[in-house]
Amino acid sequence: INAEYMGYIRLMALWYLPLLISGALLVGIVVEYITLSHSSVPQNIDRYSAANFHYMLSKHYNLDLTIDFEKSILKGSITHLFKSISSGVDVIALDARDLIISKVYRTETKKELNWKIYSFDYINDMKNEQLVIFLDKAPAYDEEFQVTIEYSTIPTATAISWVPENQTFGGDMKFMYTQCEAIHCRSIAPLQDAPGVKSTFNATLRVEAPYLAIASALPVEEKIQDTIVEDKVIKVYKYAQHIPVPSYLLALVAGHIEFKMAGKRAGVYAEPKILNQSVYELSEMDSFMSIIENTLIPYAWGVYNVIIMPPSFPYGGMENPYLTFVSPSIIIGDRSSSYVVAHEIGHSWFGNQLTAKNWTHFWLNEGFTRYAERLIIRKLYGENKYTCQCRIGMYGLRDLINEFYKQKKEECTKLFPNTYHDGPDDIMTDVAYDKGFLFLVYLEGLTGTDNFYDFLRAYLTTFSYRSLEAWDMKNIFESYVSSYLHNATDILKQINWHKWLFEPGMPTDVNTEYINEFIQGSLNMANYYIDKKEGPANKSLYKTYIVDLRIIFVRQLVDRIKDLTPLALKAIDKDFNISYNELNPEVAAVWYRLMVRMNCREIDAKVKQFLSGIGRQKYILPIYNAYAQVDFKYGLKLFQELRYKYHPIAQRRIERIFHPQHSFIPVSYTHLTLPTNREVQISVVAVQLKKKEN
Numbered sequence: 001i002n003a004e005y006m007g008y009i010r011l012m013a014l015w016y017l018p019l020l021i022s023g024a025l026l027v028g029i030v031v032e033y034i035t036l037s038h039s040s041v042p043q044n045i046d047r048y049s050a051a052n053f054h055y056m057l058s059k060h061y062n063l064d065l066t067i068d069f070e071k072s073i074l075k076g077s078i079t080h081l082f083k084s085i086s087s088g089v090d091v092i093a094l095d096a097r098d099l100i101i102s103k104v105y106r107t108e109t110k111k112e113l114n115w116k117i118y119s120f121d122y123i124n125d126m127k128n129e130q131l132v133i134f135l136d137k138a139p140a141y142d143e144e145f146q147v148t149i150e151y152s153t154i155p156t157a158t159a160i161s162w163v164p165e166n167q168t169f170g171g172d173m174k175f176m177y178t179q180c181e182a183i184h185c186r187s188i189a190p191l192q193d194a195p196g197v198k199s200t201f202n203a204t205l206r207v208e209a210p211y212l213a214i215a216s217a218l219p220v221e222e223k224i225q226d227t228i229v230e231d232k233v234i235k236v237y238k239y240a241q242h243i244p245v246p247s248y249l250l251a252l253v254a255g256h257i258e259f260k261m262a263g264k265r266a267g268v269y270a271e272p273k274i275l276n277q278s279v280y281e282l283s284e285m286d287s288f289m290s291i292i293e294n295t296l297i298p299y300a301w302g303v304y305n306v307i308i309m310p311p312s313f314p315y316g317g318m319e320n321p322y323l324t325f326v327s328p329s330i331i332i333g334d335r336s337s338s339y340v341v342a343h344e345i346g347h348s349w350f351g352n353q354l355t356a357k358n359w360t361h362f363w364l365n366e367g368f369t370r371y372a373e374r375l376i377i378r379k380l381y382g383e384n385k386y387t388c389q390c391r392i393g394m395y396g397l398r399d400l401i402n403e404f405y406k407q408k409k410e411e412c413t414k415l416f417p418n419t420y421h422d423g424p425d426d427i428m429t430d431v432a433y434d435k436g437f438l439f440l441v442y443l444e445g446l447t448g449t450d451n452f453y454d455f456l457r458a459y460l461t462t463f464s465y466r467s468l469e470a471w472d473m474k475n476i477f478e479s480y481v482s483s484y485l486h487n488a489t490d491i492l493k494q495i496n497w498h499k500w501l502f503e504p505g506m507p508t509d510v511n512t513e514y515i516n517e518f519i520q521g522s523l524n525m526a527n528y529y530i531d532k533k534e535g536p537a538n539k540s541l542y543k544t545y546i547v548d549l550r551i552i553f554v555r556q557l558v559d560r561i562k563d564l565t566p567l568a569l570k571a572i573d574k575d576f577n578i579s580y581n582e583l584n585p586e587v588a589a590v591w592y593r594l595m596v597r598m599n600c601r602e603i604d605a606k607v608k609q610f611l612s613g614i615g616r617q618k619y620i621l622p623i624y625n626a627y628a629q630v631d632f633k634y635g636l637k638l639f640q641e642l643r644y645k646y647h648p649i650a651q652r653r654i655e656r657i658f659h660p661q662h663s664f665i666p667v668s669y670t671h672l673t674l675p676t677n678r679e680v681q682i683s684v685v686a687v688q689l690k691k692k693e694n
Contacts, residue, residue: 046358048183048424049194050120050130052093055086058192059144060200063215066234067207067254069174072155072162074252076206078189079107079148082139090138092147095186095193096131100152104133107146111136126158126423126652128183131190149190158648159184163310167645168255169271169328173211175255175310177325179647181318182359182424185247196357196467198244207254209233214269214307216251216320217241243300243321244465246355251320253307265289265299269307269323274331278308281331284338284380288345291376295453297460300353304345312615314647316340319347319369327616329585336547336584339373339389346372354463359424361469363415366428367436374437384516388548391514395555397434401506410504415439416470425649435507439500442510446491447481455480470501522549526556533567535575542576547584554578554590566600579603585610589619596626608638615646617653624654632658 058080065076082092096117104115114134119127131149139145153160163175178188186193202220205213209226217239224236253269261267262279263286270278285304293299306317306324308331317340318325324344330337350368370393378386401413411417415435417427444452458480459473474497481488496509506512522545528536542553557564557572573579579595582588592607611620627635636658643651 046194046196048128048359049095049192050093050118050128051095051192051194051197052089052091053192053194053197055084055089056092057083057085058197058199059083060202061189061191063189063201063203063205065203065205065252067176067205067211067213067252069162069176069208069211069254072160073153074157074160074188075152077148077150078191079146080191081144081146084139084141084143084145087141088138090135092133092135094131094133094190095183096129096190097127097184097187098129098154098157099131099187099190100154101131101149101190102152103148103150105148106136107148113147128186151190153188156648157184157187159187161310161312161647163255163312167312168310169273170256173256175253177253177255177309177313178251179314179318179325179649180250181248182428183248184649185250188250188252191247193247194358195246195248195355198246198355198465198467200244201241201250203239203241203252205237205239205252205254206234207237209235210256211235211254212257213237213252213254214257214323215239215241215253216245216249216323218302218322241321245321245352246467249320249352251318251323251325253323257307259305262286265303267303267305269305271308274308274328277333278331281333281335282306282326282338282341284335285341285345287380288342288376289348291379292346292349292372295375295379296349296372296456299348300464301348304348306341306344311613312645312647312650314615314617314650316616316618317344319344319351321348321352327614329614329616329619332584334547334584337586339377342376343369343373346370346376349460353465354460355467357467357469359427360416360418362424362428363432363436363439364468364470364473366432367415367434367440370433370437371440384518385546385548387514387516388519388546388552391519392548392551392555393430393434393437394512394514395559396430397512398506400430401504405505413504414502416501425652438507438510438512442500442507443477443495445510446494447485451485454484518549519552522552523556526553527560529568529572530557530560530563533565534571539575547586550582550584550587551590554587554594558590558594561594561597564594564598566598569595569598569600579606585614585616585619589623593622593626596623596630599630601631604634608642611638612642612645615650617650620646620650621653621657624657628657 060081062079063076065074067074101115101117103112105112113136116132118130118132120130133147155162159178159180161177161179163177165171165174168175180188183193185191192199201217203215203217205215206227207213209232213235214237218241220238220240222238224238226236227234256271257269258272258275259267259269260275260279262282266282266285266289268275268279268282285306289299289304301321303322304324305322306326308328309325311328313325313327315325316327316330324341326341326344330340346369347365350372351365356362356364374386374389377389404410404412412427412429413431415431417431447455455477459476462476463472478492481491485491499509500507521541525536525539525542542550545553578587578591582591588610592603592610595603596607607623611623614620624635624639627638639654639658643654646654
């Protein structure tokens with residue numbers, strides 16, 4: 001349009017030069033307005049979704065799936081209840097990945113609909129597809145209608161893990177689980193796979209007896225008749241999720257699983273072999289929930305259940321409502337890693353009840369939840385434990401930021417990162433967790449703790465069951481401060497929102513050096529070993545250290561690795577036998593990474609044993625990184641031998657350590673200004689259809 005008008009202007013310039021000059025001034029003003037209003041503000045579009053949810057919104061969906069362990073597939077249908085939020089649009093675009101579509105039809109009339117699949121992008125070697133359904137007529141504005149899609153998954157669906165018997169705790173039955181965060185739900189079902197879309201859902205799961213199938217929803221209390229298929233008894237389980245949730249919180253599990261209550265409102269699913277141990281380890285869940293309730297607002301979900309996953313699970317936890325996934329690495333016997341569950345419980349408020357609208361605002365989920373996790377720790381265990389946890393968090397944050405700078409990926413050190421080829425799996429890092437946490441601690445310091453709790457209550461109440469962006473949080477914070485705090489002008493003047501959200505690196509406006517006398521004692525002991533190559537007189541204190549202080553001790557060795565010698569490491573291992581006696585993987589993982597980096601290869605067999613028994617990325621990725629630096633060949637061979645034990649998400653991350661094939665194209669947003677008022681900005685994803693045809 002601009003080119004056409006410019007041609008016309010040039011043609012008429014000879015006759016209307018005076019008007020042209022004055023018109024140019026007006027055009028300049030309009031162009032400047034458009035630039036400031038649109039180009040300089042991130043558009044309300046999810047770059048990782050091809051669904052046209054700004055035109056057709058999925059309010060509810062019904063899943064009816066058979067879990068087939070023999071073929072390693074899910075097969076069945078999904079029925080969407082759509083609401084048209086526009087007029088004149090006669091196509092539905094859904095996210096998909098490697099789904100085998102067999103039939104699409106209007107649910108009410110059974111009338112078949114035409115459909116087509118478009119491949120539109122690859123993100124970190126993962127194909128992304130758009131299922132386009134051509135409606136027989138365009139629905140009216142606000143009209144609701146249903147569409148059913150019959151389909152099956154493939155054995156290599158990126159969201160689904162099919163765990164063989166020998167990788168379970170019981171060793172007698174297979175195990176299936178899904179991991180949908182961030183954009184993997186599209187490999188389970190065709191849907192609007194974007195965190196800005198929240199839907200209720202029902203799930204009917206069919207599986208061969210005696211498997212138990214579970215969904216991230218409440219069981220429907222009704223008697224369901226088993227069926228017989230090819231002489232096999234097929235159990236049917238039904239679940240209903242009545243609170244709208246984004247697609248990444250859909251979770252499905254099937255295995256040899258039993259359930260036991262671990263409190264008045266909290267329960268544990270696990271394989272029978274580890275159920276009682278898991279219940280003991282997680283017996284404080286009720287207390288965790290009560291602390292947040294008493295500080296902020298009531299728990300909205302009624303009950304809270306966790307399931308202990310197979311060792312291959314790639315994360316510490318995953319906050320699926322009614323079915324939080326927890327790594328077995330936290331089942332140690334001393335409840336020392338219960339902070340993981342404290343974090344996942346915090347997600348019940350931050351992330352599940354209110355949700356970041358797209359993945360570039362991921363810190364709204366994780367930064368606030370990290371704050372809630374440490375709020376629990378502070379109130380339940382005291383200030384010293386809180387300080388230790390904060391210091392350990394800073395270690396991870398500094399490591400990550402330093403690594404990103406080495407890789408020239410400074411963009412990923414921002415709270416608002418923007419990358420082109422890197423998918424959300426790769427920007428879901430400690431930056432969102434701990435830099436986000438530091439920002440909230442900074443704001444708390446300006447307002448005072450009690451006032452900050454008041455703000456959090458207002459924030460939760462305002463945005464519950466909705467999706468939001470950072471500017472929404474900014475607006476409500478400024479509104480709260482302006483309305484209720486007498487020193488509002490001074491507080492707001494101090495906050496550099498642009499710096500916190502859009503600038504890279506470690507924060508400089510808040511204390512990041514968490515210290516107390518116990519931490520100092522642990523640091524002193526580590527320094528003594530480094531400097532003297534032997535232990536201090538009080539070295540027996542190490543055996544009394546809580547796990548946090550043991551982590552801090554080993555981390556000090558890592559931080560002073562240039563001064564460290566194999567002799568000092570041998571003295572430490574002689575005194576404490578960390579290589580073989582440390583049961584807590586938080587300590588062991590840091591120690592093994594250090595031993596590999598120092599080329600102390602005598603414990604390679606023990607490291608291999610550790611890597612083969614755990615799939616949690618937090619522990620295994622740094623060790624593979626260390627091998628890649630000191631013995632690339634051996635590290636790659638080790639990964640090739642053990643990769644089948646890891647989840648596909650972890651496999652891709654380790655693969656890129658040894659084969660960094662993907663270019664990283666940063667798209668800097670450092671020039672942006674934040675909108676002062678919330679603007680409604682409409683996506684035009686549906687326009688892609690014509691572009692694809694062309």
